[in-house]
Amino acid sequence: MGSAQLEVLLQTLISGLLLGGLYALIGLGMTLIMGVMKIINLAHGELMMVGMYIAFWMFTLFGVDPYLSVFIAGPVLFFLGIAIQKFLVNPVLKVDSILPENQVILTVGIGMVLSSAATIAFKSDYRSTPVSYGTSAFYLSDIWKGSPIELSLSIPWSVSFVFALAITGALWFFLQKTDMGKSIRATSQDLDAALLMGVNVQRMRVVTFGLGSGLVGAAGCLFIPIYYLYPALGGQFTLIAFVITILGGLGSNVGAILGGLILGLFESLTATYVGMGWAPVGRFLIFIAALLFLPGGVASLLRRRTFGK
Amino acid sequence: MRCPTLVLRAAFAVSICGASLLQGADPLNLSIPLPLTGGQAKFGEMMKRSYEMATDEINAKGGVKGRKVILAFEDSQAKADSARAIVEKLIDVKKQPIIIGEYTSACAKAVAAVANERKTPYLIVASADDAITQQNYKYVFRQNVPNAYYAQGLVSFFKDVVKPQSIAILFESSDFGTSGAADMEKHAQRMGMKVVLKEKYEKGAVDFKPILSKVKQAAPDVIFMVSYVMDASLLMKQLKELRVDAKLFAGGAAGFALPEFVDNAKDAAEYVVTATLWTPQVKYKGAKEYADKYKAKFGDFPSYHGASAYSAMYVVQDVLTRAKSLSQEDITAAMKKTDLQTAYGHIKFEDRDGYQNQCFSETFVLQVQKGEHQTVWPATYANQKYLFPIPKWRDRK
């Protein structure tokens, strides 16, 4: 392998990893909601769009750095999620219907209302936050003058990645160490058992939906410095979130992180070595492969190993 | 006996006069299908504003044959069957004798087929796909040049100034992107340029770096991209991040020609050239006034989409004024004879090179200089000298 090929490979791996970290954060919100409530939330991407608009307006009006908006958009989306769950999702889950999937229409409707409201309020203009460090990067040749290859590491991408890791870490801590986190995990793993153990399942559901929304809102803030924003942007991220959720294993947080990273790497490698037009096919092929051969997702592999010993 | 006849006659004359006066006051309703929601809404909105601006001006000067023009817009959501439904309604229910509008090529194709079947003239404003005016449609007219001609100005810029040996083509997977890339490939072969890479990407991609590092390895003289606006800014930003150098970064109209491209890509947009069908600096009569008025009202210069929509209203006014009646046949006949100077250029519909009812006009090259789009080519239209060669990323501040 010549140095040129090596450069392409390494650069591809770097981008894949960074992209994967961000994907993971989108997937985390989805996996929480799907794990606890067993519903398919097609408004997930639209919630992310709302988070991005918050970051955008905070930046434009008050000059707040998008990364700081994580602490604004997160809580706002948390409460929005709680409201959606309490007033819309719960009434639908309660009633008896032939197919439980009718909640899907509900989330489609919510998504339509959110993106349409954004169009009315903010016009359909494309927006972004032109932060000063938008295209800065670290270069290998700046550090190591004689380097035979040139690699670059984008600053905003790296910062977003680090933020994503930090948020994920905080979530992990919350779910593992706090009582409420444990109750959420219990509800996710076995609803009936959780009920028997005296977990307030209703409340856990509300909190989970809020938490999932808050996470994806935060993800929106991390995306806007490197991406852009318009009202109809949600759909594609909803799909990505699904892929990660299934790849990682429903309800598993570690799984979602690994799923995100795998997806990011896989997409980047497909883009380089097969063709970028095929990258989305690759995305869905590993999705179906995961559904078939790894029904529990990556998480089941991890579990098997720990139990095996 | 004479008297009453006279009175009668007078009364008759008055009534005719009154009727025609009334008819004159009768407004002319025109509905325009456009994408107002969804991913293409940005362009729909720009065109909507431009249609409205032109209509206000026309009405202020007395409307069309004394009739006030009242515009309405219907959202096709960039969906072909919705666009078709709207146009069927306009033709059937509202008896509108002429159809204008739509944006995406897919919708324009759906509308063109209906319009031609129903023998209703249809004026296409900004849909690029070559095939639309190659179907022997008698009633379909197109004001913007087809995709194959978008890059003509750019190609002559390549020939005369850049003289590249190799080119890499990146394009979005859409009607517009695919045909733009294919046309550029043909140009390249004709000029003896080697196409070192031709890659498609899914619109809305987040990360272009894998493909760009491949471009970097291929080291082409020119990197040519056909993209909508935000993909265009992401591409340039990431080219800068990876320090992919080339003699020239070129865009194939659409996204690269919008002011948002510069707003979003910031310094990464500097020196990028793009093909375009119109610029705010063109010397067509009314172009500057339109561009300034638009900027004063909405904060940004419009791109060719807006200018074309704006001028389309004047074409409609001209055609309806010349048409013997408001029947579809008469309007079509008048349309065929159009010969009008507008803010968008000289509008004339010709049958040539396999196209029918196609308006051919000059295309331009813009270059981003100090954060502004400047017209640099053809030299006769240029308001700034092009900057070439361009510095390497490393040497930019």
Place this chain on the structure above:
Amino acid sequence: MNRVAIPLAVFGALLALPLIGLSSYTMHILVLVLMWTTIGMAWNLLGGYCGQVSFGHAAYFGVGAYTAGILYFKLQISAWWGIPLSVAVVSVFAFLLGYIVLKLRGPFFALATLASGEVLRITTENMGEFTNGTLGILIQQRTWIEKTWYYYIILAIAALTFVVIRKLVASKWGYYFVAIREDQDAAESLGIDTTRYKTIALVISAILTGICGAFYTNYMGYIDPHIVFALHDISIITIMIVMVGGVATEWGALIGAGIMVLLAEWIRAIPGLGASHQAFFGILLIAIIIFLPNGIVGDLPKITRLFRRARA
């Protein structure tokens, strides 16, 4: 008696409808309503009766549409042959996809079908030689300008679908389908070969959807991958039609298609609503699903009860 009389009356009324001289625009909307009714009924067989909620019916719609389109584009054969041919092509695709996705259950099945539709869309885009890629396929001259024939063709397809599904649901197979929906494990333990019957439901549902796809190519005269493999505009609209109309009911698809097409068209055209028609429609969907979780036909007793109480 009603079981025969009502469908015949509806069919008769629909048969007579074009005779009263409707505008071409109204006919277009009616053709779309009937097409969506057929797709909805087809989906209902798999989703409503058999309980397998598919998010990927665009896959079969698109394959049907492209069967017709490629006949015209590659072989210069009338795209109408696509309707019979799509039966064969779509069943092959449905068998293959079904083999993969039917191993999964519940939300996993839903997501796998969703992915299958997307994979087909992107594959079609990338196989430019064969499918003309994103440029799509444009039929230069549609068969008729007048819509009457299209209307009767899609009406015939819809009527056929209605009869096929009624017969199926009333047969032994129909009971197996419902048994699978209610409890797949119990059905299995009763000796029902669940994979086999799910595959049957999927393939029939797919074929009927594919026929509509082939019809769409002929009717619209232009297809591209974004249109016919659309996730939102085809797959999800299909689900909404059935759920709004009534899951596992005979007439749900017709009512749902009527609402989704007619009402959407009507709301969109309200002057002054502009871009907010989407929000309006979204709220309507939310309201329907909260108050009528089984759809309009499914919750008809509830509606009549409400009206009776209001009158009392």
